Amino acid sequence: MSTVTWDGTRQILVRTPADVKKGFSFLGVVKAVDGLAYDYKSTAAFQEHVYELQTELGIPIGYILQFVVQEMRLIALTEFNHLFECSDADRYVKFKAVDFETRNEQLEALALQLRRNSSLDCVKGWRDEKYAVYVEHLPYVLIERSLSSVFGIITYGIHVNGYLRDASTGELLIWVPRRSYSKATWPGMLDNLVAGGLGYPLGAYETLLKESMEEAALPEELIANEARAVGVVSYFHHNPGGTYSTEADFITGEVEYLYDIELPIDVIPKPNDDEVNDFNLMKLQQVVDSLIQGEFKPNCGLIMLDFLVRHGYVNSGNEPHYLEIVTGMHRHLPFPTR
Template sequence: MKSNLDLINESDSFPYYEDNPGKYIKFRSSYWEFHLRGGSGPHGYMPQYVFERFAEMPWVNAWDIDFSKKTLTPGPGRQEDIIREELEQAKKKGVFEVLNRGWRNELYPIYGHNDPSEKIISMERAGSALFGINSYGVHMTVFVNTPEGMKIWVPRRAKNKQTYGGYLDNTVAGGLSTGEQPFECMIRECAEEASLPEALVRSNAKPCGTVSYIHIRDERAGGETGLVQPECQHVYDMEIGADVIPKPCDDEVESFYLWTVEEVQEALAKGQFKPNCALVLLDFFVRHGILTGDNEPDYVEIVSRLHRKLPFPTS
């Protein structure tokens, strides 16, 4: 059985310098820094083996590469076009499974160091983990207050999903594309994944901050492992009546369950939830007084780890 701190460590799995400087430096040395022209620092971390696979393609000729500093920067030309063309070529040649299985024709933004509110470029979502850039999403916990106590709507991901097939999820969740506002993204995902009407969501969903972490992908995510995913999730809560029942609308959700808090906690301890969804639920438990300093010995560390400062510019 996993403790709540185990769940944190599983999702926020990139090491901290403060915990062990030597270990951190050794780990970081196995990654390349992805830079953009005109930027003042890195925008992502790329594993050594990913760099080597790219370097076997004509890819290397379109980039400025510093082998001593292990940095790569798009060369002359429009940076967004260079990245898109190389990802498309890698997909065509079948170089990376994450591109073969997960290409979405959906763009993720990369923001600048000098003005974090300004998007520099966008990148195909499926390639974002190869470059290790910050990504953003929305997660909502939908709950019902019943005479027996609070119950939470929990979906099971379709078994054929590219990532974490068959795992439990937050009630509604999805990636935030370039140009999309978080709440509008949530409205869309509610309709697509849970058949929840727009009017209901606009009237009842409440923004509750963010959860951030740096995850290192393992085999459950599908495709290549060791990829770095710094993520920031915009978190929402929504209380609904017993007469409202989420239903799968697309092929991403298999079924929904209405579970007590104790049933959700048991499934978390058994590792049945997608790792980042566990963090969102722990944040929900903290905010609703379910998880406290009186019943959780690692409470202070858990709360602080739910809001990691990301290493690259955020919007």
């Protein structure tokens, strides 16, 4: 299925003899993002090195690695003890406060100490933007975006795939941006047309409008009229084979709300901030080749693969791990969601 061809008036992906011989599958695109083994709780490394983040009622909402607990105690013990009840024997870190405002005030005090004194690399990317943790579909606490992986919470975002079809041939063309080479994360890699995290208090639709203008100079009226909500993906990001002892081993559940937009031929996305290097209108074969070669930012590759599945290019007839791919892109997460 690595080769694009025509079947009458429509494009299809064909699984070639070479694909069969080498056992090619797009499953690796999923595993590059959803890296936490399904039996993770039963492993000795997880049991030894991971604490469960809980609400004051004991509802699990995240995973904190042991070295992070030690770091917080070392540099912010007073703030840590005000905020949390911690059991080393039962491996949990539990919020004490019963109200939203107090939790946020106390967590902010701890976060500022981490920003000033922590050796964690992720703190250097401080964003002054909050992500919400949800319990019973309501915000439970707000966490600085750069610390979301520190507390192992579920994060949320929107991703948009933009495309058009050649009026004369019906050929699919996909708008694909390349990330700025100066970005701190995944510089120079391919991305989706528009993407962004749900910073509190914005919802998915508000974030869609905001990011479309900021990243691609696409006006609100166009997005409101043409963008279609088409689904969601979820996954557990983790370094496969990690020992839960470094920042590379953080556990982060992610939920991405997906949109498609078929752009008019005369609408050309343009970089409108410093996050995008350029936009390119790519043929389907170019997109497939880029996926295979690992040129996409990993979660953007997953979302591009979801696009190919939803539009019928990747299917049970040409992908031997089709069911595993589809279920892997919709992983159950063990914490409450929004």
